[in-house]
Amino acid sequence: MKVLGLILAGGKSDALGKLVYKRASAAVPVFGKYRAIDFTLSNMVNSGIYKVGVLTQYNPRSLMDHLGSGKEWDLDRKHGGLYILQPYLGMTGEYWYRGTADALFQNTTMLRRGDEDYVIIGSGDHIYKMLYNDIYSYHFAKGADVTLVVKELDETYDITQYGVVTTEPDGRITQIQEKVQNPSTRKAFLGIYFINKHLLLELLYDTVPAGKYDLLLDVIIPNLSKLKVYAYEFSGYWRNVKKGIAEYYKMNMEVLNSPAIREELFVKYGKVYTKLKDYPPAKFTGTAKVSNSIVADGCIISGNVKNSVLFKGVVVRAGARVENSIIMQDSVIEEGAIVRNAIIDKNCVVRAEQMLIGDFEPVVLEKWMVI
Known part of the structure; x- marks a missing residue:
């Protein structure tokens, strides 16, 4: 499938405190040898996506050093490969990314020039394993315009910190509530979008010049009644590093104490690739x-x-x-x-x-x- 991968890795996370004073949340070390972004990046490569753009902004040095040329993920290629997309001062005055939609809008050149038909957008600070090919199949089976990945969160998650969706029996999303105190459901949106590239460009040009900068709040939610937006339900392990110190600590301890979680993250659905360093054995x-x-x-x-x-x-x-x-x-x-x-x-x-x-x-x- 011809799919462009985009990883949002520019968000600032005050909840992680000292861990992100000098690094982006996507570059936070996890599980002894990895960085948070390794999981989303490896998911894309394992799914056959070999053109990936990483949109970064806050404290990017550590993240850029880790990614390098992308050779550890087989992304040092003549065709496709890894692209680091940072904000810059252009002729029309763009500089800082003002939101997720604005970050995509400032990089529409990458969208327009490629021959990919679809775009999958994920976050660089989420820990999970998934083959995106299944989303692709689901998207076509439903005839969807946009597919959002969701998960039924249990009581170990603070549901008020997540956007939640309401769906019809066939999976079509009828409502999205963003971080409300008493949500009507525990079905949370995991920050993963699958969308036709040309539709995405159309939506971005319709909203961002009007001063609307958030992909979910300003682009997807206002168009729920016009577009066929479906929910793809994910049942595997998923954690959001950006939610804070307690979440980061819990996540590392869960991997340490659960063989099932370790098998899912490191054995199933392909390897997790990371930057190698020449240390001797312990x-x-x-x-x-x-x-x-x-x-x-x-x-x-x-x-x-x-x-x-x-x-x-x-x-x-x-x-x-x-x-x-x-x-x-x-x-x-x-x-x-x-x-x-x-x-x-x-x-x-x-x-x-x-x-x-x-x-x-x-x-x-x-x-x-x-x-």
Whole structure:
């Protein structure tokens, strides 16, 4: 199928606090060796989509360094490939993306020049595995103008933080409520759109010049009665990194503690590709005690690690204890230190005999902190 992939990775997430002071939410590290954007990008490649544009804006350096030329995703190609789409100062005065629709509108050149017939739009900070070919088939079977991916969320999600949809028995969407306090349903929109490219261009030219900049609120919702908008129901694992520190922590712990979730994310529907780094295998000394943990390449473990996720190059020295924590790349936990219920960003040092303990929610150290 000729489909153009677009990944929205420019949003600012204040809810992630210190984790996004120096990076985009799509570049937040997850599960020991990945970045959040790896999942949506890998979904596209596994679905046969080899022309992908990443629309980025806030703190893009870390994300751009991670993506590089796209070779890890087989996107360093003469035809198609990976495109980084940043805002720029043009002759007509465009600069900052004012919303998702405006971001697409400022990159209509990419839409017009390609020979793709359809566009799939996803978010770079959502964690899930899916083959988009199934959406393509559903879209045609329904004769839809637009297909939105939805999921029935359980009680572990704060439904007031999501847009929810109401559908007819055949799946056609009749109402979309965006982040209301008492929603009429728990069927949430997952931020994935499938739409004919020419219809998308028509809708963008009809709305953005009039000062309407949001794809869902200003483009899709006002046209619900005019367009055939259908809901494709997704039943697999899905989390939104951007929803905050608690969601990020919960997501990593769910992957750590659930073999079923690990199998779905890393085995089914193709591989998850990421940027490779040349670290040696993890080393466990004679004093190391490790249980129920993810330990990535390059780690040197001499202390006690339990129920934790350790990224590449982490050092836990003898006598140190790490429990229920996430320790990012090249951080060091020195002798006798205790880290419990914490998220430690890259290149941090917890000095000997120090204690870093979170109470009701994880305590967070930003990059390069020494305590």
